[in-house]
Amino acid sequence: LAELEALYRERYPVFLRVARATVRDDGAAADAVHDAFVQAVRNRRSFRGDGTLEAWVWRMVVNAARKRLASADGRGVFPEAPNDLATDCCKEEEGGDEVRAAVAALPERQRLALFLRYYADLDYAAIAAALGVAEGTVGATLNAAHAALRESLKEAERCRS
């Protein structure tokens, strides 16, 4: 319990940031992190130690955020991105909005992998554990996300110019 408490106190802003990026709602993000830690506390005896405790908790946070997003059902902030987003360059996008739109266009797994990599600074093994995929899949997923994002951002830049 003490380890979970330390993890919570030390890394709460990071958990919240990933949850916020996922559900795009402050309250829902806080609820998701809360739910995940409640679950972690209740199930702490089932943690077998075959990965890090943090990776184990990340999986719960990711799942809780996914669940929150699914339950938002229409109120979610990641609406289905249009298929032709990359060519829809005449929209006015400001600040992070064009990034947001580009991220929104990514498949869910690529999106979550990005958040876990850049916001949580997790290595591939921890991301794999959190997403429940093979470690080798993480690299491919991130590469695909990078490529798609670069393309989207380049397109946005081209439109602006």
Added chain:
Amino acid sequence: MQELKDALDRMEPEQGARGDWDAVVRDAGVFRRGALVRPLAGVGLAAAVVFALVLFQPWAGESPTVLERALAAVDDGPVLHVVLRDEAEGAVIDLATGDRTRLYREREIWFDQARGLREVTRFGGVVQRDIFYPPDRLPDDLFKTYSGLASGYREALKNGDARVLGQGEIYGVPVHWIQTERYVVFDPDGTRHVWQRVVAVSAETFEPIYVDEKADGEFGPQTGARIRSVEWLPADKGDFRVHGANRPFGGFEIRNGRKAPDELAALLGRTPLWLGETFQGIPLEASGSAGSSAAPEVSMFYGSRFSHGRERGAPDLRRFVVLKQTPDLAVFPEYVAEFFRPGFVVVLERQGFVQKNGLYVVIAARTEELILAAARALEPMPD
């Protein structure tokens, strides 16, 4: 790559939120020091301090939670050996003074999913039944109940399903109430009900001392059982051999009509006992023989037998008395024979056992009061 990181940072800036760990712990059903001490404030500072010291032993480092302590008090073996005292109880009542001594029914169980279940039922310390069920013939309700106690309680504590519901007191012992199972069920009309299995653990030893069920937050009538002792034994331990023969006792054979007193006396070899033509306004409806010539019995029925909505309107099931009498104690199983004590009536589950004028009489009635009144009213039947 840095460009991408910067873009993501702009999209979701880092924030300095801190969260609420206490809320996490509370919602996880784990009592912590602060949460428990607060309710104790009104009890009195000294008592609270003593209680807190016993409960948390701050000198021992980090305080384990209630659930952790409860788990620590449970052994790991697969064989459950438990003695339960049921809420249902009986009494030995002095017919002259009315003084009551409580008698309890206890069940001693050995349960092993691999070997089966043996259940010994005792009333007032006297064995009533000794039954063994092989694993493939276990009644479903027994299997659920005892597999739950054998492993469900322990597993619920281990896997986080268990929840601390609060504190209380039972049989004068301070306890923590722990929920180990919870189901939501619906009536056909959609009404929602919550069913819970709860275990009380001693606040001092954290061992389970009581099990019960709750429906919609309320304890059921006579659903609880006090745990007199419980242990979880290694796989090869336990006593699964039935020691005593079972002679089921129960049921009263009532025939229509009434035999004359001299016929009944001839059957018994002595004057039968009765309650008069009416007892507390209840008429004698039938009297006759039951049993064999080798083991003669006389039964009498006070009440309205044929009143099921026809001759006499709705039956009043609270108002009946059945007497069964015999001069031969061998008619009864050994455990019942133990209940006949001159000058006393032993009441157990709507039956009273009386010894009078060389006859052994079993009285069946709805309430203990009616049984006691009938036991006192027994008198020789006039010719």
